[in-house]
Amino acid sequence: MQTTSTTLIVIGGGPGGYIAAIRAAQLGIATILIVGDQLGGTCLNIGCIPSKALIHAAEEFEKAKHYSHGSSIGIQVSDPSINIAQTVSWKDGIVKRLTTGVGALLKKNGAQVVKGWAQILDGKTVAVMQDGKEVTRITCQHLLIASGSTPVELPFMPFGAGNGKVISSTEALSPTEVPKKLVVVGGGYIGLELGIAYRKLGAEVAVVESLDRILPAYDEDLTKVVKTALKQLGVEVHLGLTVQGMNAAGDAVRVKNAASEESELACDKVLVAVGRRPRTQGFGLESLMLDMDGRAIKIDDQCRTSMRDVWAIGDVAGEPMLAHRAMAQGEMVAEIIAGKRRHFTPASIPAVCFTDPELVVVGKSPQEAQAAGIEHITAMFPFAANGRSMTLESTDGFVRVVARKDNHLILGWQAVGKGVSELSTAFGLSLEMGSTLEDVAGTIHSHPTLGEAVQEAALRALGHALHI
């Protein structure tokens, strides 16, 4: 058996792992990236990118259908249709282009990619398995775990149950046909992003959420705009229901309300999206006896685990399970190993939900500022008063800013509306740069853009908005 020695082993080729490997190689660290399935991990293959592709296709189809009913904008379209196989193949093409690109970047920077499943033998030794057999053994000085996460399964309704009726986001991203009736269990990120897309593709969609509101991670001022949009789109939302399983005939999901009354929701497919859990089992990680934080690997602000020179980043290290957090952590760990002084202390980790309308949260909400005992001011600017929004036929939603009362330091931004995901960059930058309301208010924002609502929110917080 061949044994190789390297400075850094990275387990997992998702956004956390591949960025760590690229940056480490750039810094001259001998790096081996062990990739069990496809480069790009969940994010590029079965997560962020394919979901946004499907969401875009659904949106375009919905637009065509809207025009076919006659529109005030003057466009007429007759009888639009969608070839879902072609949509999926277009989406797969984007995934292929991106994953091939990641492979090329790793190669160009000098990181070695080893195909196979890593089996941890100890904190410095990893066996690489293919078809259950060890094909190579690698020793290292530093071990970085970036094994990601897997979808949570409901034990009484596992993925694949009901002859494949019960699906996870992975299957939902590669449909062979659009189901007539889709029940979505979980009104969080995946449930709503994909639930809305499927509705636009033509399915009747019912979302079942166990809590009393959708998207519990976002504040209610924002989610109520999405709730209204769901109603207009014809997505049924059932709150406060407990899912019991499929009925005997396998054509409906049984649900129970708070008063223990049972009912059924008819379905052709059931998308279960009730969260993801860190991938910590089945590859020898347990043998390291690392300190855990619930189900996730416990890390400090440098992504160090409780074992010296064993690091963990991304979803395996817990919430928030977002690709940009995994990437930022991966880059940082590579730099620390190269001798740079780094700590993971971002001013904020932006969160974006690609529903229609989209949601963005960066930094503190008014409630969080309140809870932290910070005297603050807040102001919102509605897209109804923004010219660009009118030209885009989408005036629902707003931008809101939260700032310290004493020195006007910006603490947070929230926005809901069409296309606001792109504002997250400006929000993040203003927080990271320590901007004040005056900084944003005094920056010339191009006209006509949605960004003007950002400037106007800052102006309004200062008491002199110009367009409202």
Ligand code: FAD
């Ligand atoms: P992953 O991307 O999960 O990669 C880990 C990789 O390691 C996987 O390929 C896995 O197979 C491999 N692996 C595991 N164990 C081993 C082993 N023993 N040996 C070798 N390889 C191994 N986040 C966003 O920020 N924005 C979004 O819009 C967004 N949309 C999403 C949509 C969906 C449908 C889903 C499911 C997720 C979405 N996410 C989104 C979350 C995002 O995908 C994750 O936060 C991100 O992929 C985490 O990166 P990671 O590197 O930690 O792990």
Ligand code: NAD
């Ligand atoms: P989620 O945590 O966003 O939402 C899960 C929802 O399911 C919650 O609202 C929860 O209350 C509900 N729920 C839990 N158990 C339930 C049950 N038995 N019956 C009914 N409802 C139940 O999880 P997700 O949508 O599966 O997404 C997983 C993770 O992937 C997210 O937390 C996020 O980190 C990441 N993600 C991010 C994006 C993005 O950034 N745009 C998109 C998709 C996924």
